[in-house]
Structure formats: C-alpha cells, structure tokens
Amino acid sequence: MTQFTSSDAVLERMQRLHPKVIDLTLDRMGRCLSAVGDPHLSQPPVIHLAGTNGKGSTQAMIRAGLEAAGQAVHAYTSPHLARFHERIRVAGTLISEEALTEILDEVYEANGGETITYFEITTVAAFLAFARTAADWTLLEVGLGGRHDATNVIDDPRLTVITQIDLDHQQFLGETVGEIAFQKAGIIKRGVPVVVGPQHDAALEVIEAEAAKLGAPVITHGQHWHIWEERGRLVYQDETGLLDLPKPNLRGPHQFANAGMAIAALRHLGFDEAACEAAVTKAFWPARMQRLKEGPLIDMAPDAELWLDGGHNPAAGAALAETLAELPPRPTHAICGMLSTKDVTGYMRQLVSAITDLHAVAIPGETATLPAKATADAATRVGLNAMVSTSVEDALRDIIAEDPTARVLICGSLYLAGVVLRENG
Secondary structure, three states: OOOOOOHHHHHHHHOOOOOOOOOOOOHHHHHHHHHOOOHHHHOOOEEEEEOOOOHHHHHHHHHHHHHHOOOOEEEEOOOOOOOHHHHEEEOOEEOOHHHHHHHHHHHHHHHOOOOOOHHHHHHHHHHHHHHOOOOOEEEEEOOOOOOOOOOOOOOOOOEEEEOOOOOOOHHHHOOOHHHHHHHHHHHOOOOOOEEEOOOOHHHHHHHHHHHHHHOOOEEEEOOOEEEEEEOOEEEEEEOOEEEEEEOOOOOOOHHHHHHHHHHHHHHHOOOOHHHHHHHHHOOOOOOOOEEEOOOHHHHHOOOOEEEEOOOOOHHHHHHHHHHHHHOOOOOEEEEEOOEOOOOHHHHHHHHOOOOOEEEEOOOOOOOOEOOHHHHHHHHHHOOOOEEEOOOHHHHHHHHHHHOOOOEEEEEOOHHHHHHHHHHHO
C-alpha cells in the first residue's frame, strides 16, 4: 500500500475525488463503507445530533457528562478549526497524526478512485477509527442537514438530538424553516427517542410529525423539560424532578438551552446529577465566545480584552449580541470576516446595538470569503460604523492605537476563527 507522508497529503488527494464540495446523497457513503468492512455497523451506542446552531456545544456538554461518569466516548464533529484532527476524538483523545494518516490512506486506497466527497470519505475514516477502538458511546454531529448527511447511516442510534433550527444553507436545505427542519428531522429513527431543543413553531411541527410517523418518542423543550436561570444558577426540571446546577461555563444565554438538551439526553440515558453538573461545568468548545488569553495577538494588545466567536448566521448573531449584553458595559470593536454563502446582512443586523464599530477583513486562504469591502458595505447598510482592514492584525493594531484597553471581538466565521487559532496558538 502506498503510504503518504502526512495526513495533509492524503486529505489533499481526497479533495480531488469529487468536483463538488457538497452533494447530498448517501449512495457513495454506502459503497465506501462496504469497501472498508462496514465499520458503522460496529459502533458503540450512538447519539446523533443535528440542528442549525448549538450542535457542537451540546455535543461537548454531553461528552463532558458521559466522561465524568467514567464512560469512554468517541466524538465526530465538523468543521475543524485549527487542525483536521479535531474532527475525530477516539475514546476521549484526539486522533494522533500517525493514526489519522494511516486510516485516511487506507480509506483512500479502498475507495479505488471512485467519486466521493471530501466530507463523505473522511466520515468513513472516522467510523473506521471508532470501530477499531473500544468505547462506551459514539457521538455523531451532522455536517449539513441530516436526511442525506454522510453521518446518517446509523439505523439504530440510542438517541437523537435536534438543536435549534433556523435559516442557514438555504441553497441546499430549503428556503423556509419548515423545509430545513424536514432535512434535519431526517436523523430521527423508528422507535428511537429524540431530544428536541427550543424551536420555531414551524420547525417543531415538522419534527413532531416526523417523530409520530416513525413512532419515535419526543423529549421536547417546554413540554417534557424546562430550563431557566435563577439567582445566577441553572435550574432544570423534568418529570423526574428538579436540578439546581451552576451556570454553564460556555458563555451566553443560548448555552442554557444547549445545556438543557445535554441534561435531557443524559437523564434519559440514566445518568445522575453529577454527570449533569459535569456537562455544564466541564465542557469546552473553542471559538464560541472564547476569551483569548495568550499568543501573538495578546502580545500585540496585552491590555485589551480579546474574544473569538465563530457564529455566522442571523440566529448566531442574535446569540452573540445577547452574550455581549451580559458582559460589563464597555465599547466593543468587532473584527469581522464572512463567507459569501452566508446571510451577511441578517447577521450584521443582530449586532447593531452590541458593537461600537466593525473592521472588515477577508478570510485568508478561503476562496468563498466575502471581500472585506463587501463585508464593510453590508455593515454600513444596517447602520454600523464600518471600515476595511487588510488583516486581523492590522485591524487590532488600529483599534488599540485609539484604545489600548479595548474590548475586541473577532467574529463572523468558523473559518476566520480557525485562522486566528492556528496563528495565535
């Protein structure tokens, strides 16, 4: 077997196996999985998560709760931020460079040059890595949609979870919340319980109809479980009782809903209050209102307060504004880069009352980046004071020249967040 020199070399070859980045069908997955022995059939109990916002945070909380209970957990997520290895966590540990290179190479060879998307073939590699290491659980995060997503090849998960559904990826999933919900609800399986987070009425109606058709019990926010903040604590209640827990260590009011879904999942699976507390206090998920505390950017602006957030759609913008409102009042300067495929105006509109000004940048290395001027123009149209910068570093330099102790928020895209984490690591 030909052995490539690194995982990056194999990943580069994989990207050339299909001319489209996104092509929603499961046919290629079935063929490639069969070629490597159907590793998806050898998984420990699976928890499958779909939704527009909150999948990663909710998965991180579930994993924290399971691991605190002594469970070994595989976890698959996307996209990665700094390194591809972040997508595949094998029994609690990020996959090593050696193991990743070997397994990517094996799947690439088994595929035999057949047409397959990058996400599909790397998802096959994750299933293969998981199948070869013992664990108690596999957590799978949908890449896009659900119904035709590459992760949706598990016929009998132990539990499914559907986080908040909103408008995003309309070019692939549908123009309305209801149409998008139909795609997300495709992860629901016959007779398998589904935890449902806070939803628009149109989305909830679709989810409940799909669950009813498949005889899947629903565990729905506002009906079967409730969560709220009280005196700086998180209070969760369901039919089995009430939990009084610390606030989530992941920042923002929206993290209460994510914590609620994680707790509902853990409670349904029979885990105790200690696991639920660990879910909200021990989870870490980068680039979700993450405070940067070291690295070259901090060295540039040692007296500034730097935050990083990868949210990129209107709902994420609204959550970000709510999170900023919880911080001590202070002018906030945004450094923002976005992809051309996103609802830039809808995202910006949510931030008008939350930020003082916006420095627009292009995302380095991304062909789909929105030019900095286009981002600045979109911000100006919704009433923000916006300007163009050539880079994050230049924007930061300009901000601290005016205010060395500024609060600075780098935002707009997970891809921009990934660049910052790589370069500031």
